[in-house]
Amino acid sequence: MRTGSDSPRRGRWIDHWEPEDETFWREKGARIAGRNLLFSVISEHIGFSIWTLWSVLVLFMGPEYGIDAAGKFFLVGMATLVGAFARVPYTFAVARFGGRNWTVIAASLLLVPGIAAYVVMEPGTSYTTFMLVALLTGVGGGNFASSMTNINAFYPLRRKGWALGLNAGGGNVGVPVIQLVALAVIATAGAGQPRVLLAIYLPLVVVAAVCAWLFMDNLSVMQNDTGAARESVRDRHTWIMSFLYVGTFGSFIGYSFAFGLVLQNQFDRTPLQAASLTFIGPLLGSLIRPLGGSLADRYGGARITLWNFAGMAAATVVIILASVQESLPVFLGGFIVLFVLTGVGNGSTYKMIPGIYHAKALALGLTGEDAARYGRRLSGAAIGLIGAVGAVGGLGINLAFRQSFLSTGTGISAFTAFLVFYGLCFAVTWAVYLRRPAATGRRTAAPGTVSGDRADAADERPTYARV
Incomplete structure (x- = not known):
């Protein structure tokens, strides 16, 4: 490993990295990867908190702000949209600048929306100003893509599901944590003191950037491969997984932004009552990832993923029935279960991504490190796009x-639409990744692989792939 002055490039750079080599992984790789994972989680955690900042700030915005429920939903929705688009350039920034270097930059950028919100957060500020500041928080959404791309390169295929799940889950916890901090602020300082919340988070942004600078590393093996990017865009599995990720992560981040507003407007909860409940679902959904x-x-x-979508559909049915009956306890129970399932689905879908491209490599006749390299190359390029499209689901x-x-004064129509979408996700998962092909005399693939003959390789569907 070359670091500091030993490297032709400035900063902490690792030039030799072979995580699939079990000896290398046991003697050196696991320790280094674990350290980078820890501080990646810290930075991504703060990034998620800043991205979802306005889902909390709207709870502080009483009648004196002059913004109705529809205006607040639109405000938080625009923050979601910018965060989704930011994920694409953030993905490629890791290879351009280095994982450690870009984490420092990305964490530092969080100061911009935080300081801007501190300045404008008071009655009398125009809705346009609030909207522009909310848009700035989208940079926090980009942190997820760069963090996942970076950690994906550090871990071997056999550990990616756990590592990516832990990285994403630790980041996702930033959503309920800021909601809990907001609850404490409202309970102690009052609903008219949003700047107290911001004063707590701005120093944490600085801590995240400093920790990344001191303790993380850059991998020389990571390179922006425009050919891989183009290939991933043309690959149907990139778009299929984007669709499925809309159902899992799009649901998680969308509900995280909207939950407090739904409680206020459908069940007439006060800001304090809403804040005391909104953190539960995102917290459990993050921890379960x-x-x-x-x-x-x-x-x-x-x-x-298949059975998770079935569970999400069932939970949505419970939520619709509870909404019709105006039963807050049943509504909360169904929503919390739905949050938990979004977390499980987030972990399982992200595990599928490197597995799919590794299976494609095997279908092409590649083996060993060549197959692993092909899988890393395409999955790294696809992760940013899939994450971006998935986040659009929150919008x-x-x-x-x-x-x-x-239209109706309740969220029932929206939940009905979500129910139909989860049914489509279930059908797509089964049809593309689990459906047994019609008997054609061709050899059937074993679990964990794509079918062995060239005809199956051309089909490019990892039949029964344990991805």
Whole structure:
């Protein structure tokens, strides 16, 4: 490993990295990867908190701000949208600048929306100003893509589900944590003191940037491969997984932004009452995400994802019935279960991504390190796009709630649309990754591989792939 002055490049650079080599991994790789994972989680955690900042700040915005429920849903929805688009350039920035270097930059950028919100957060500020500042928080959404791309390169295929699940889960916890901090601020300082929340988080941004600078590393083996990017865009599995990730992560981030507003407007909860409940679902959904990755490592991401969508549909039915009956306890129970399942699905879908491209490599006749390199190359390029499209699902959820409350005064219409979408996700997962092909005399693939003959390779579907 070359670091500091020993390297032709400035900063901490690792020139030799072979995580699939078990000896290398045992003697050196696991320790280095674990250290980078820890500080990646810290930075991504703060990034998620800043990205979802306005889902909390709207709870401080009483009647004196002059913004109705539809306006608040639109405000948080736009923050979601920018965060989604930011994920694409953030993905490629890791290879351009180095994982450690870009984590420092990305963490430092969080100061911009935090300081801007501190300046404008008071009654009398125009809605346009609030919207522009909310858009700035999108940089926090980009942190997820760069962090996942970076950690994906550090870990061997057999550990990616666990590592990516832990990395994402630790980052996702930033959502309920900022909601808990907001609850404490409202309970102690009052609903009219949003700047107290911001004063707590701005120093944490600095801590995250400094820790990344001191303790993380850059991998020389990571390079921006425009050919891989083009190939991943043309590959149908990139778009199929983007669709499925809309169902899992799009649901998680969309509900995280909207939950407090739904409680306020559908069940007439006060800001303090809403804040005391909103953190529960995102917290459990975040903590369970590594379990989703581990289950996918053991049983196959496609199988876990399939039944997870079935569970999400069932939970949504409970939420719709509770909404009709105006039962807050049943509504909360169904919503919390739905949050937990979004977390499991987030872990299992992200496990599928490197597995799919590794399976494609095997279908092309590649083996060993060549297959692993091919899988890393395409999955690294695809992760940013899949993460971006998935995050757009959060915008869709907030816009659906906005229209539902404008039209009917409740979220029932929106939840009905989500139910239909989860059914489509279930069908796509089964049809593409688990459906047994019609008998054609061709050899059937074993679990964990794509079918062995060239005809199956051309089909490019990892039949029964335990991805």
